[in-house]
Amino acid sequence: MNDRYRYDVIVVGAGHAGIEAALASARLGKKTALLTLNCDSVGQMSCNPAIGGVAKGQIVREIDALGGAMGLLTDATAIQFRLLNRGKGAAMHSPRAQCDKKAYQFLAKMTVESQPNLTLRQEAVEGLMTLHGRIEGVICRGGVKYHARAVVITTGTFLQALMHTGEIKTPGGRAGDAAATGLSGSLRELGFELKRFKTGTPPRINGRTIDFAELERQPGDEDPRPFSFLTGAIVEPQLDCHITTTNADVHAIIRENIHRAPMYSGQIQSVGPRYCPSIEDKIVRFADRDEHQIFLEPEGRNTLEYYCNGISTSLPRDVQDAIIPLIPGLGRAEIMRYGYAVEYDYAPPVQLEPSLETKRVPGLFLAGQINGTTGYEEAAAQGLIAGINAARSIDRNEPLIIDRSQAYIGVLIDDLVVRGVDEPYRMFTSRAEFRLLLRHDNADLRLTEIGRSIGLVDDVRWARFRDRVSAIERLREILRSVRIAGDSLERILRRPETTWADLVALEPSLEAASSDRSAVEQVVVECKYGGYIDRQTRQIERFARLEHKAIPIDLDYRRIPQLRIEARDQFERIRPRSIGQAGRISGINPADIATLLIHLKQGAVKMSAAEELFDRRESPIELGIRPFLQDEPAREGDCTGQSPPRLLRIERESSAPKTGSAATAPAIEPEVTTKPYDPLAT
């Protein structure tokens, strides 16, 4: 067979998930193909040209810390940086950037093209091939077959996609593009459940026809903060966004035409995101408000096109034409592209393992919007994890699973595979129970060592990380050891009113150690949060106990007659791996968990056999992090040769034998290895 059609890993779709998946797989040494409907739309921002935001910005930092691409792509192509939630505590600080849409795309394409081991090719994938239930490859339009040992599907909104603008329906996953038609059928044939979601975009306007003088200017930050831990300073000049609002006249026209909106005429039945409502939704649901904000966001440096953030709509063109001129600053505005809604197939993500491999077809991974999420950042995070795990599956390595206490990425994937989705899923900080620890500023401290251990963090990033860790450590040491009037500097800094400048004034030796600004910020945050971080750390310990109370993967829930039928159905569908997970499944009440625990306790004797099965299966063993112990030898490859006491260390279990009968396989208790990273531990 022709080698051109034989790969280790095939990634279908070159959006934000596909890029990360393909790059990760190729960087982990796997021969990878990235197949896209159109090579010119690699990394396209179908919706607003911005990356990051509250909780999402943290995700981008995490992707970067693991060795992903999104942070670097954003830094290189952004036209405006803003750190959101500046007025709140450090854990809430969330970077966001407007990007040059085209520049981002070009750089994404270039990054993919220049990646060794990675083939970018324009193909329309129309079907999946399996052999004995395992993925075997994909079939493209024209009957071309690609063979692979793992396939990652990242088709976004393209599956059976249908766009709506008023009464007009057009097949396609994005304005100007076609839909992916064959793949849904192929997934259904394999037994996957597919459902429909809806999302929408606003009209885009020609900036030449906007009267900016009438509008409120929203400039970027004066000290733009990059996303990537590798990016030095942002030096490119930044562009402004502008703010305008709807008004009573606009609302009146929308109300008059509400029956023509597909969501209200019954033309669209699918669920859309509540937190990202269309303008018609806002007007119906918040009838008492007579204005809604609109952010006019430039789409790039080499275009005058503006994105009207805040008036996503699927109203007919004539209604869009009628309302735009009524908006301040848009009196003579020309619409370049009309807003539309898109309906698409997604695969309810409870059909996935936490590795993002499907439960049904080994070797098949799903990532991104196909899993019912929204957002470039959420998609990229899944793509990264799916790509990593697709590559690892080929070497029969345990999958990388990041848990809820380690990263927003962990929260995201756990929510998806355990709780499922009933509307397009977007990340919020409130979804993370340990958010004081999941900050954008420490994403590298949380994750870069994991990235290094799996082989995704290159030497450059690793060296940078080690430098930062030692800078932080030097500062911590000074803060701990220097005392002023009996109080350590650390203690003084903990006082809410003390600033770093105050401290430098007290202790001039800090001046020299303060050259790394990010290191200074790190120790300040750690001190200011002090006791709260300790508390979250203790919470994580409790969390970990439930997470590691394993449930046998093959537990027969029908043999627990006391379980409510609804609970039994949910457990059978999702097959939680731990009591912690089981408790998070929607519709499960505490009595169900009690019943399950009672059953597990009763079956303690029989459990060992079940545990054997559990372990023997290619079960992901959590990669845990814990504070580096001082008396342990330095890791191989340490740059300094010393063992910095703060460095994270990865602990992993040796994988249990993967063959042999249940009777002979040794029972290995899945050991608790996840310990929280405590930046203040001594």
Added chain:
Amino acid sequence: MLDLESTIVAIASASGASPRGIVRFSGADSHAIAFKTFAPVRREPIPPKPSGLWLAGSLKLPGWFSPVPVDLSLWSAPRSYTGQDMAEIHAPGSQPILDAIVDLGLTSGARRAERGEFTLRAFLHGKLDLTAAEAVHAVVAAESPARLESALKRLAGGISTPVERLRDRVLDLLAHVEANLDFAEEPDVDELGRERLAAAIDREAAAIDELIARFHARDRFQSLPKVVLAGPANAGKSRLFNALAGSQASALVSPIPGTTSDTLHAIVDCLGLKIELVDTAGFVEDLFDDADNKIASHEHAPTIARSAALLRDEILAECDLVLLCKQSLDTNPWISFPGRSSLLVWTKIDLRDPPSDPPSALATSASQGIGVDRLKAAIASRLNDDLRENDATDSMSTRCREGLSKASLALRSAAEAVATSFGDELVALDLRLALEELGKVVGAVYTDDILDRVFSRFCIGK
């Protein structure tokens, strides 16, 4: 191992003679077993899944000549107390009849229910939250009316309801804080304002404290059971105190009524059970409203006597056992303390033989050392009985109290975070903690700790 699907039977009404007794069945065969010998008055077809169906009829019991008139009520899974098929036979409240009905159930394939098993089944079928289940268990275990009342109050949502409401309000607060964190950029999100937020949090913390205070009023939780000597002035309480306390005795005794105006404490060993014995000021006659022996007014008493009486009232309110003392010469009626466990004690029987009525009263003479050991034995026996039935109630209330205290603490910490202008994310952290704790009280959140209690309370997997 308990088979929680088999059909079980037990007498569900209080023991002792009463107009009506109930025998309860739960499990798949409940209906069939009940119908084995039940003959309805009217021969009507029974609907396929009866729920709350009442049938009048009679029961033919082996060894009984005439059929016993009974009512039969039937419930079907899942709409029953236990979530399983259930039957109840309401019969005349005679122990032999009820026993015979249970025997009939046993010979027809049911098994005797373990203590608390109906509750356990209800709990496992999601019919009860843990608080309610524990409360039911407390009812099962309760024997004294006071404890039963307290347990029943809880079962009826005595704490669940206010805590649920509280939790609901704290959830609202958290939602507000969270909205401001996640949607900072949204103009639609209104900021609650730090003062209003702080005030709202304080209000909820105060509400919790009030609930805790109610707990304190209702339950006592000393490490040692407290036994109090009470009775009219000059009843010889202090002499008895000295006799019981032995070498530690330090009560000043005199024939003048009102000698003991402060309280005296001693640790006394009653057959291995350590108790805290408390001597109190006697009841001075004119302080009483005779009708129900309540203190009418302290205003006219001398200051010391008045404060002593107040102190005594406090001690009496939180004691585990009252030793009601009366001179054998005294012909006044016994003072009584409704709802308190008490023993009647004749004192100074060396002066005169005590009346034979009531027979339960213990005769003592402290000066002669008569009856002191018997009194100790009676104290130990009564306390042991009481403590046993107390267990369930106390462990429940301990858990609730713990949860409430932690929630209160968390809210105070949240208020502090608001006041010191820490970020809202820290306020949210504390609110979440408070919610978690309140959730534990009403059973909305379960932890291993709570489950461990369930496992230790109910007989499972042993």
